[in-house]
Amino acid sequence: MPATNNPVEYIEHHLTNLQVGHGFWSIHLDTLIFSWLLGAILVLISWRVGRKLSPDAPSGLQNLLEAILEFVENQIKSTFPGYSPLIGPLAFTVFTWVFLMNAMDLLPIDLLPKIASLLGIPHLRVVPTTDPYTTLGMALTVFALTIYYNFRVRGPLNYLKSFLVHPFGIWLFPINIVMTVIEELAKPLSLGLRLFGNMFAGELVFMLIALLPWWAQWLPGGAWSIFHILVITLQSFIFMVLTIMYLAMAHTNDDGAH
């Protein structure tokens, strides 16, 4: 006996955000609340560990965070030219926060929405990264930072000049402008949509598994969950590496470097 008799309705129900307001003020409450909760966990852990760091006898969470921090730092050192105080915390936050949000996908897909519906909440999507507003929000923040650093490090003129001369040289500048604009805009779009697409697809597969008869769910469900542990880690890692890379590009003075 499947979870529902109407698969289309089931999936549509699961893909609908808990939304209030209209137009610009339409707010995805579930996305915001869950990302805030996970952010709050991150904040709480950071604060508790950061408040009493033990240089001699690190234990528990501090070890974990140190390991992540050194991992992130190694990634930065291998890609990022020079030094920027922002890049470390930025990459660290991207990695941990995206990982936590992705990890919500590993909860049983009907668990929280069921509880919510019992409490009278009609829709609930618990994985913030399956909402493009989250992933594109982060990607656009990174994009804004790349523009800021392009202006600061390469100078506004050099940056604008790269729109004219790249990639075909100055004589084909109309084509260059179009190409470069597309290239620049593709960065945040691909950054945000990659994460969104992966997590959305992963969630969809969980829904399809949930539509199987109950006795047939454990094998594909277990397999997909285990595989998904890899996916959520990999996707948060990719998002972090691309963030570092885009900022690294903005920090390279060489116009030809892409």
Added chain:
Amino acid sequence: MNVTATLFGQMLTFAVLVAFVWRFLWGPMTHMLAERSRRIADGLAAAEKGKHDLERAQRRAVELLRETRQQASEILAQAEKRANEIIDEAKSHAKHEAEGILSAARSEIVRETNAAREQLRVSVVQLAVVAAGRILEEEIDADAHAKMLGAVVQQI
């Protein structure tokens, strides 16, 4: 997809999170890690230095020991020599003193002998005078005959 408050909400959340992580975790932790690696490096350098110092101290100790042994044996030899000297000195001194004592005793003996002899002479003279007086039945005036008696005493 439209531009909505959710998008800006997530951007803001992201920014706040980054700022918080920066301020409360990344900053202190990188500082702590740098401090730790510095301390480890310092500790290793100190250990290396300590090892060198130890080696030097050991070499110095061995050298000192050797010097000391040599000095000790020298002192010992000197002491032996000095002891022998003292013994010799003491011997000669004692010999000297013994000789002194001996000669003093000898002279004492001589003096005593002379004194005894003198007394004996006087006694003999008195005896002689008494005996002569008995024989002569006459008092001899000692004072009157002192000169003569002196001569007699000398002859005895």
